[in-house]
Amino acid sequence: MTAQDRHLRAEERLGTVGVAHRPVGKREATRANLAWWDADADDYQATHGDFLGDAEFVWCPEGLRESEIGLLGDVRGARIAEIGCGQAACSRWLASAGAYPVGLDLSGGMLRHASNANARTGVDIPLIQASAEDLPLAAGSVDAACSAFGAIPFVSSLETVFGEVRRVLRPGGAWIFAVTHPMRWIFSDDPGPNGLTAIQPYFDRTPYVEIDASGEATYVEYHRTLGDYVRAFAATGLVLDDLIEPEWPEGHTRVWGQWSPLRGKLFPGTAIFVTHREK
Numbered sequence: 001m002t003a004q005d006r007h008l009r010a011e012e013r014l015g016t017v018g019v020a021h022r023p024v025g026k027r028e029a030t031r032a033n034l035a036w037w038d039a040d041a042d043d044y045q046a047t048h049g050d051f052l053g054d055a056e057f058v059w060c061p062e063g064l065r066e067s068e069i070g071l072l073g074d075v076r077g078a079r080i081a082e083i084g085c086g087q088a089a090c091s092r093w094l095a096s097a098g099a100y101p102v103g104l105d106l107s108g109g110m111l112r113h114a115s116n117a118n119a120r121t122g123v124d125i126p127l128i129q130a131s132a133e134d135l136p137l138a139a140g141s142v143d144a145a146c147s148a149f150g151a152i153p154f155v156s157s158l159e160t161v162f163g164e165v166r167r168v169l170r171p172g173g174a175w176i177f178a179v180t181h182p183m184r185w186i187f188s189d190d191p192g193p194n195g196l197t198a199i200q201p202y203f204d205r206t207p208y209v210e211i212d213a214s215g216e217a218t219y220v221e222y223h224r225t226l227g228d229y230v231r232a233f234a235a236t237g238l239v240l241d242d243l244i245e246p247e248w249p250e251g252h253t254r255v256w257g258q259w260s261p262l263r264g265k266l267f268p269g270t271a272i273f274v275t276h277r278e279k
């Protein structure tokens with residue numbers, strides 16, 4: 001199944017009939033994305049499960065692994081929250097490296113795959129169903145937080161998520177997350193030559209919304225510019241240490257949705273923000 005087929009199947013299940021660009025608040029976005037990720041969970045796992053592995057920490061479609069880049073440093077003994085963990089492969093890798101991870105995700109469907117993979121591997125990560133906007137963790141209770149494409153594109157307020165992450169981090173703790181590189185917003189989600197032409201303004205933050213016949217959102221994705229991220233860090237007491245833009249590796253041929261060798265060789269597809277909580 002291609003990622004395109006996968007998307008179409010979830011759309012069918014949810015009765016999606018079209019696309020709108022309009023503002024969407026927290027309640028509608030949460031409802032739509034919970035339904036979306038539940039509807040898509042099995043197909044997501046069928047499409048990407050092999051690439052992501054059962055206990056691997058893959059940051060992005062470019063295939064960059066935490067075992068190569070070590071952004072979280074020495075994780076032995078560290079309490080780490082994985083936000084938007086999906087099937088929680090990253091958390092199981094962290095456990096195998098000596099950390100004490102907890103995986104959090106909005107979608108029960110995605111967490112079912114995490115739970116199955118816990119049973120399959122014998123690496124039993126604690127899992128919590130929760131939104132990144134309301135983390136059910138105590139203040140200062142984790143040494144680090146991370147996310148590989150989880151939650152952030154789907155929430156209406158960056159400041160709310162960053163504020164929550166800051167609250168649960170101990171002072172100095174790292175918050176490192178991967179998202180679609182903001183410059184990708186200007187192109188269509190086409191991995192081929194049509195995806196090389198700019199079609200929409202980088203500065204237009206109006207969310208991408210898929211809707212059902214009654215106009216209700218069935219999928220919502222938010223766009224933020226690089227400057228928006230920097231300002232949200234500053235507003236929530238997070239310090240930006242680095243911005244990693246993984247390059248497309250030689251010989252890597254896997255197409256993941258809009259990520260392809262063709263586009264990856266020309267411009268970045270992923271942004272990994274490396275931040276920490278002020279002391």
Ligand SMILES: C[S@@+](CC[C@H](N)C(=O)[O-])C[C@H]1O[C@@H](n2cnc3c(N)ncnc32)[C@H](O)[C@@H]1O
Nearest residue numbers: 037084085086106107110131132148150151154
């Ligand atoms: C693209 S998947 C990434 C999953 C996993 N990190 C991976 O690498 O495969 C996005 C995940 O974010 C989760 N998600 C979406 N909105 C969320 C929210 N508000 N809070 C927590 N998780 C959310 C989805 O349920 C889904 O599991």
